[in-house]
Amino acid sequence: MIKSILIANRGEVAVRIVRACKDLGIRTVVAYSSADARTQAVRMADDTVCIGPAPSQESYLNSKNLIVAACLKRCDAVHPGVGFLSENAAFAKAVEEAGLVFIGPKSETIALLGNKVEARKVALKAGLPITPGSKEAITDLEDAKQTAGQIGYPIILKAASGGGGRGMRIVRKESDLAGALALARKEALLFFADDSVHMERYLEQPRHLEIQLLSDGKGTVLHLGERDCSVQKNHQKLLEESPSPILSPSLREAMCADSVRLFKELGYRGAGTVEFLVEQDSYYFMEVNARLQVEHPVSELVSGLDLVQEQIRIAQGKRLGYTQEDIRFHGYALECRINGLSAGTLTKFVMPGGPHVRFDTYLEEGAVLSPYYDSLIAKIIVHAPNRDQGLAIMLRALSEVCIEGVKTNLEEQKQLIKSRPFTSGRFGTDLYAKVCEQEKK
Structure with a gap:
């Protein structure tokens, strides 16, 4: 039974994990670098431990410090969050060897999927189409x-x-x-x-779609539908939505069935996603993300499940308590990432509210957006009965945001959502270049 978890990450995902643990009555210990001493996760946790100075190599990527911290704070388990060591097989194995529970896939699964060449071989063996x-x-x-x-x-x-x-x-x-x-x-x-x-x-203008899955490692694998992550800048996702406006029911069914079959072939344990490139009526396996993803709230809103809580339950050895037929999808969800374009102090920070709006952040007014880590300031996620209403709610939410002290991509996000290709649902991974970069010229 997991009673105490070390959160080996930072930012909004650390806050997200703290909240899930508190809802389950689990004690939280947040590991933080000296640059993150005044962030929300540190303030919200039951206990904290500084694991090093600001540079990631000396803190969030220092596996030895993280494991020692977990042991000193008498934790039962480690949640790696996203990024950093979340897909590091050596870290997962070291956690296991220290007598702790790693909240994620087995270390050997991470090692296999961490190599794209080997992952393609496994996908091909499971019958998935590959480029x-x-x-x-x-x-x-x-x-x-x-x-x-x-x-x-x-x-x-x-x-x-x-x-x-x-x-x-x-x-x-x-x-x-x-x-x-x-x-x-x-x-x-x-x-x-x-x-x-x-x-x-190289596929010139494909759609980038991913299937969210949960697997208890005991034979039950469930999918939570797809997320369309085609709006990207330099291969970094900006907007994510579910359901995708371009998938036919038959193509969706085939992609979900292939993903479930792959996870069964792997004997996968935990939450993960299978990523595909879609071109017209064809789709191709790209990779598996053996971890939680930044855009997981999109799937939570349409499925009604808490993915972090499910991760923890699976790590405790529990079976998934429902079947695929029990999963009911409701409406449409859209996530918008607000990124900083410069480091600095947030002199004003107002996030949106109102019906059907969720925002995940780790910052507050007066906080510092650090130059040491990724630029994500907040995620705004909306839920609506359909896509048109979802886009309207997101535009309303974005209009309520006020961030001063650092430059952000807020106006670019508004441009993207208002653009004719995005509203029509017919676009490729070049949407940002067409809408935002051409506007600058």
Whole structure:
């Protein structure tokens, strides 16, 4: 029985986990860096522990400090949140070896899925469609040229052990391949300590969709529908919605069934998502996110489930207490990420309210948006009976936001939601470039 959890993360997700634990009557210990001493999660937790100075390598990525903190504070379990060490197999294994519960998939599952080449092999074995690509990591430039010739340009190079747009390069002709390969490898080594990359055919304007799943590791796997995450800037998500406006019932059913089958094949335990690229009536497996995702509130609002609480229950060894038929989807949900474009002190910070609006943040007026970490200030999530009403509620919510002291992407988000391609539901991953970047020109 888990009675006390160390939250090995920061920001809005740390606040989110604290709230879920309090609802379950579980004691919370927030691990924080010196830069985060005055954030909401630290104030809300039952106990806290400083795990190092501001730089991530010395705090949130310092697995030894985190495990020692969990033991000193007599915690039963560690929740890794999102990012940082949440998909680090070595950290998950070290947590387990310390006699603690890791609230996430088994370490061997994380290790398997953390390598995109191996993940594609597992997906192919489970019968999922994948984009044409290299069967193994690219070994050298000659291998890259030969593989690209077989696949056909344009191609995309991806870090085998990473994500989030890091170690990723699009190549449209062979003369650009050598430089792109060198840069992709350099960035992969910098961010993931592994310079191996693999190659796939690049789809020009696909939709980016993901299926949210819960699996108890005892044979029951449930899906919570899809999230459309196609609106991105530099491969970083900006808007997420459910249901997707472009999926037919038959395509949705096929993608969900494939995702459930894959998780059963893996013997997966916990919450996770299967990501796909969709082009017209075809879809292709991209990767598995073996963790909670930033956009999880979208699925919570349409399904009525608390994903963090479900993660904790599964980690305790409990079975999912319902079947797929018990899951009922209600209405439409949209999440908008408010990002800072500069670091600084929030001299004014007013978030929206009113019916059908939820916002997740870790900041308040007078707080500092740190230059050391990601730029997310807040997530605004709305729920409505249908998409048109959802967009109207989101625009109302965005109009209520007032942030001073730092530059934000607030106006860009309004532009995107008001744009004709977005309101029509017919757009690709180039929407930001078409709407916001062309506006600047």
